[in-house]
Amino acid sequence: xxxxxxxxxxxxxxxxxxxxxxxxxxxxxxxxxxxxxxxxxxxxxxxxxxxxxxxxxxxxxxxxxxxxxxxxxxxxxxxxxxxxxxxxxxxxxxxxxxxxxxxxxxxxxxxxxxxxxxxxxxxxxxxxxxxxxxxxxxxxxxxxxxxxxxxxxxxxxxxxxxxxxxxxxxxxxxxxxxxxxxxxxxxxxxxxxxxxxxxxxxxxxxxxxxxxxxxxxxxxxxxxxxxxxxxxxxxxxxxxxxxxxxxxxxxxxxxxxxxxxxxxxxxxxxxxxxxxxxxxxxxxxxxxxxxxxxxxxxxxxxxxxxxxxxxxxxxxxxxxxxxxxxxxxxxxxxxxxxxxxxxxxxxxxxxxxxxxxxxxxxxxxxxxxxxxxxxxxxxxxxxxxxxxxxxxxxxxxxxxxxxxxxxxxxxxxxxxxxxxxxxxxxxxxxxxxxxxxxxxxxxxxxxxxxxxxxxxxxxxxxxxxxxxxxxxxxxxxxxxxxxxxxxxxxxxxxxxxxxxxxxxxxxxxxxxxxxxxxxxxxxxxxxxxxxxxxxxxxxxxxxxxxxxxxxxxxxxxxxxxxxxxxxxxxxxxxxxxxxxxxxxxxxxxxxxxxxxxxxxxxxxxxxxxxxxxxxxxxxxxxxxxxxxxxxxxxxxxxxxxxxxxxxxxxxxxxxxxxxxxxxxxxxxxxxxxxxxxxxxxxxxxxxxxxxxxxxxxxxxxxxxxxxxxxxxxxxxxxxxxxxxxxxxxxxxxxxxxxxxxxxxxxxxxxxxxxxxxxxxxxx
Amino acid sequence: xxxxxxxxxxxxxxxxxxxxxxxxxxxxxxxxxxxxxxxxxxxxxxxxxxxxxxxxxxxxxxxxxxxxxxxxxxxxxxxxxxxxxxxxxxxxxxxxxxxxxxxxxxxxxxxxxxxxxxxxxxxxxxxxxxxxxxxxxxxxxxxxxxxxxxxxxxxxxxxxxxxxxxxxxxxx
Ligand code: FES
Ligand code: FES
Numbered sequence: 001x002x003x004x005x006x007x008x009x010x011x012x013x014x015x016x017x018x019x020x021x022x023x024x025x026x027x028x029x030x031x032x033x034x035x036x037x038x039x040x041x042x043x044x045x046x047x048x049x050x051x052x053x054x055x056x057x058x059x060x061x062x063x064x065x066x067x068x069x070x071x072x073x074x075x076x077x078x079x080x081x082x083x084x085x086x087x088x089x090x091x092x093x094x095x096x097x098x099x100x101x102x103x104x105x106x107x108x109x110x111x112x113x114x115x116x117x118x119x120x121x122x123x124x125x126x127x128x129x130x131x132x133x134x135x136x137x138x139x140x141x142x143x144x145x146x147x148x149x150x151x152x153x154x155x156x157x158x159x160x161x162x163x164x165x166x167x168x169x170x171x172x173x174x175x176x177x178x179x180x181x182x183x184x185x186x187x188x189x190x191x192x193x194x195x196x197x198x199x200x201x202x203x204x205x206x207x208x209x210x211x212x213x214x215x216x217x218x219x220x221x222x223x224x225x226x227x228x229x230x231x232x233x234x235x236x237x238x239x240x241x242x243x244x245x246x247x248x249x250x251x252x253x254x255x256x257x258x259x260x261x262x263x264x265x266x267x268x269x270x271x272x273x274x275x276x277x278x279x280x281x282x283x284x285x286x287x288x289x290x291x292x293x294x295x296x297x298x299x300x301x302x303x304x305x306x307x308x309x310x311x312x313x314x315x316x317x318x319x320x321x322x323x324x325x326x327x328x329x330x331x332x333x334x335x336x337x338x339x340x341x342x343x344x345x346x347x348x349x350x351x352x353x354x355x356x357x358x359x360x361x362x363x364x365x366x367x368x369x370x371x372x373x374x375x376x377x378x379x380x381x382x383x384x385x386x387x388x389x390x391x392x393x394x395x396x397x398x399x400x401x402x403x404x405x406x407x408x409x410x411x412x413x414x415x416x417x418x419x420x421x422x423x424x425x426x427x428x429x430x431x432x433x434x435x436x437x438x439x440x441x442x443x444x445x446x447x448x449x450x451x452x453x454x455x456x457x458x459x460x461x462x463x464x465x466x467x468x469x470x471x472x473x474x475x476x477x478x479x480x481x482x483x484x485x486x487x488x489x490x491x492x493x494x495x496x497x498x499x500x501x502x503x504x505x506x507x508x509x510x511x512x513x514x515x516x517x518x519x520x521x522x523x524x525x526x527x528x529x530x531x532x533x534x535x536x537x538x539x540x541x542x543x544x545x546x547x548x549x550x551x552x553x554x555x556x557x558x559x560x561x562x563x564x565x566x567x568x569x570x571x572x573x574x575x576x577x578x579x580x581x582x583x584x585x586x587x588x589x590x591x592x593x594x595x596x597x598x599x600x601x602x603x604x605x606x607x608x609x610x611x612x613x614x615x616x617x618x619x620x621x622x623x624x625x626x627x628x629x630x631x632x633x634x635x636x637x638x639x640x641x642x643x644x645x646x647x648x649x650x651x652x653x654x655x656x657x658x659x660x661x662x663x664x665x666x667x668x669x670x671x672x673x674x675x676x677x678x679x680x681x682x683x684x685x686x687x688x689x690x691x692x693x694x695x696x697x698x699x700x701x702x703x704x705x706x707x708x709x710x711x712x713x714x715x716x717x718x719x720x721x722x723x724x725x726x727x728x729x730x731x732x733x734x735x736x737x738x739x740x741x742x743x744x745x746x747x748x749x750x751x752x753x754x755x756x757x758x759x760x761x762x763x
Numbered sequence: 764x765x766x767x768x769x770x771x772x773x774x775x776x777x778x779x780x781x782x783x784x785x786x787x788x789x790x791x792x793x794x795x796x797x798x799x800x801x802x803x804x805x806x807x808x809x810x811x812x813x814x815x816x817x818x819x820x821x822x823x824x825x826x827x828x829x830x831x832x833x834x835x836x837x838x839x840x841x842x843x844x845x846x847x848x849x850x851x852x853x854x855x856x857x858x859x860x861x862x863x864x865x866x867x868x869x870x871x872x873x874x875x876x877x878x879x880x881x882x883x884x885x886x887x888x889x890x891x892x893x894x895x896x897x898x899x900x901x902x903x904x905x906x907x908x909x910x911x912x913x914x915x916x917x918x919x920x921x922x923x924x925x926x927x928x929x930x931x932x933x934x935x
Contacts, residue, residue: 013870013871014870014873016878017869017870017875018862018870019878020875020878020881021862021866021867021869021870021874021875021878021881021885022813022853022854022856022857022862022866023812023813023814023852023853023854023856023881023882023885024813024854025878026812027812027815027879030806030812032807032810032812110803110807183913184913185877185879185913186815186817186823186825186877186879186880186911186912186913186914187815187817187877187879188817234877234878235877236815236877236878236879237876237877237879237913237914239913265816267819268817268818268819268820474877475875475876475877475878475879475914476876477876644872644873644919645873647873647918647919648873648876648914648915648916648918648919651915651916651917651918651919652876652913652914652915652916652918653916654916655915655916655917655918656913656916658916677818677819677820677822678817678818678820678822678823678911679818679820679822683911683913684916684917685907685908685910685911686903686904686907686908686910686912686917686920686921687904687908689916689917689918691900691921692918692921693916693918
């Protein structure tokens with residue numbers, strides 16, 4: 001981790017930067033329209049109840065109240081859900097979690113709307129609460145949905161594990177428990193929904209897939225999709241949490257009912273109660289090694305708590321199943337996953353998508369086995385690591401990659417340096433430990449799922465080259481990525497370019513801004529559009545200037561000819577080109593699918609990225625508190641598009657997972673959230689993070705790899721927890737099996753082992 | 764209960780006060796309830812939406828502004844407390860399109876991603892550097908401990924402040 005590569009110099013300042021650092025950027029929750037009303041959503045008073053009656057009369061009569069809506073006012077399908085619409089927009093007879101919406105109000109002020117909400121009288125008959133996922137499938141457990149409480153089952157079988165365990169010389173079995181993490185995007189859900197004079201609706205609300213929102217809203221409102229415009233960007237963070245619909249349906253219903261723009265901006269409490277979370281899982285792994293140190297048997301049981309409704313729960317479970325063998329070659333595998341409905345909130349899409357949970361368990365197994373075998377944990381991993389052309393984790397062919405070996409090697413070298421570092425301990429009641437972990441993570445949605453992408457290039461009359469993509473900017477830096485890739489591929493300059501995203505009226509569908517697919521898809525789109533687009537421009541340029549087309553190329557400011565000394569000689573500017581051509585605008589667009597495996601194995605991924613993490617912790621022997629003092633990562637994800645953005649994604653993902661490991665859990669008791677704001681739900685602050693974090697980007701891909709840069713939105717968050725867990729074990733001997741790490745448990749272990757500052761646990 | 768009466772009582776009983784403020788060096792007069800939150804006055808009444816709101820309870824710093832030179836959370840400041848004060852919001856930090864060096868440092872070091880915490884963060888850094896031009900690691904941690912960022916992991920923010928510290932120490 002020392003040398004600066006060429007790519008590290010590509011530290012482009014982000015195009016959205018100036019407006020962000022000056023506060024000039026209007027987020028969608030900052031918008032203000034004339035005659036705008038404020039909306040409030042009345043959510044359930046119980047985690048599970050039958051609704052006996054709903055009375056809104058009193059609320060309706062309150063001066064300043066312009067609309068009150070209930071299930072009766074939903075013109076179309078009273079349900080949503082990206083794949084299976086099973087969540088009521090407005091509940092009619094049953095509520096299944098505390099975030100379920102029963103009514104919504106629009107009024108002149110927020111206070112009036114709030115007051116009106118409190119006047120809506122709902123009579124409930126409370127029902128027994130299903131809050132333990134382990135009991136969800138029990139015969140006596142109340143059914144939350146017509147088909148019962150099973151959301152989804154997924155499995156992967158290979159070889160014969162039972163037989164293989166007999167041949168093992170060492171077996172480790174452990175149950176891991178991971179928490180309900182909250183995305184905690186700083187901008188809570190919200191925006192403004194505007195009924196337009198031509199009977200269309202404009203929805204200014206952040207989301208990760210504008211076209212999907214349009215589809216869902218059209219179904220709910222019984223309104224043709226063409227009449228709905230979704231402006232979905234920018235967002236103050238999302239991390240998967242704003243992928244599903246949130247306040248859009250309520251804003252839309254209220255806007256249509258009142259005929260006026262309606263703003264809804266959820267408070268943090270409302271966001272905690274209604275928003276998605278990461279799936280809590282209980283994962284049991286039994287892993288066995290043969291005499292030669294090779295893992296030959298791996299049995300995995302996953303129980304996921306999906307909460308009240310589906311959203312992307314099934315896909316997340318399948319992702320977890322696929323990733324539960326990680327980058328290792330294991331001949332006998334039996335993985336079974338179950339995701340169940342409960343009355344605990346709603347779990348759904350979240351950075352890492354099920355990978356973070358199983359990676360914590362799998363890497364925990366690797367460290368335990370290495371410890372039992374008394375071998376170096378990284379050496380043990382290398383011994384079982386996949387080869388360049390190894391088949392994928394669920395038997396599918398995947399794009400050839402050396403990533404696993406590259407990140408492992410890199411983190412190993414880094415660890416050697418770290419161990420040698422002179423560590424002066426600040427005081428005798430603190431001990432340190434270093435842990436490492438690695439992972440592989442699939443990009444895109446996987447085989448068998450619609451995963452279309454697309455983009456458009458157009459020379460506008462103004463002379464600007466417009467690059468249009470249906471992606472959203474949630475902070476990840478897609479605008480900077482588009483700017484970098486387009487200017488580099490076309491040779492034009494930033495000032496020649498205008499980038500348009502996140503508005504269904506202006507951009508083509510590019511699929512969702514999820515699954516680390518944005519960067520990859522922009523690059524692919526450019527590979528497809530570059531030639532035809534340049535050809536259009538050059539043909540036009542040849543006709544206008546008489547310069548032979550084969551000498552012309554797109555350059556800075558316009559078409560140019562390259563002289564012998566490499567200098568670009570301007571021939572015609574883009575503006576002249578646009579204005580002198582009589583026909584319509586020159587446009588190239590493309591539609592294609594995210595690359596998938598050629599093998600028909602459902603949900604299998606094809607493009608993988610790899611990450612390795614080194615964590616160093618300092619454990620306070622008096623309090624059991626764990627402080628992370630190093631969090632360094634090596635990432636293999638192909639060429640870096642913008643180093644500053646790349647590093648930011650890895651550091652940010654790393655710290656988010658530091659929170660997952662040590663601090664964060666949206667605790668629930670009997671279906672109620674025990675934490676409702678940031679005073680009790682703690683995310684890492686500046687004092688909780690290492691002051692410097694290293695990010696090593698490994699850019700080399702196998703020769704002839706045609707797939708270009710992979711996205712890094714998720715990979716930096718995946719293998720952090722197991723690295724920290726191992727570092728804690730190195731420091732005090734405590735094997736973490738439950739997140740977030742409990743100081744009490746650490747302390748108990750410390751006293752049990754009578755660890756004194758002068759006898760460090762494992763050395 | 765007579766509903767309309769109840770409502771009248773409610774609306775009539777809400778007193779309003781005349782608030783005289785200086786915001787970003789401009790005198791401002793607004794009529795609000797004495798307990799209205801400064802963050803709502805800024806965002807909704809005055810449309811100064813550079814000041815953000817996230818937790819509403821003083822834990823995240825997204826609403827940080829300067830009142831008479833002190834860093835405060837606008838979500839915890841009531842209208843009557845702000846009366847007769849001089850307030851600087853993020854809109855007052857960059858004048859006439861000219862960015863503050865702190866803002867430039869954030870831009871160049873990747874001190875933001877989604878940008879939602881950024882205005883508050885810039886305010887906190889501004890107050891810090893006015894007090895301690897060359898802050899230590901401890902100073903930085905102390906000064907920014909009330910400002911949460913979910914995107915960056917603080918790496919870029921720390922680099923931005925360190926760059927400022929380096930520049931300031933050269934000047935000295
Ligand atoms: S909104 Fe004021 S501190 Fe969070
Ligand atoms: S940049 Fe998104 S919260 Fe800080």
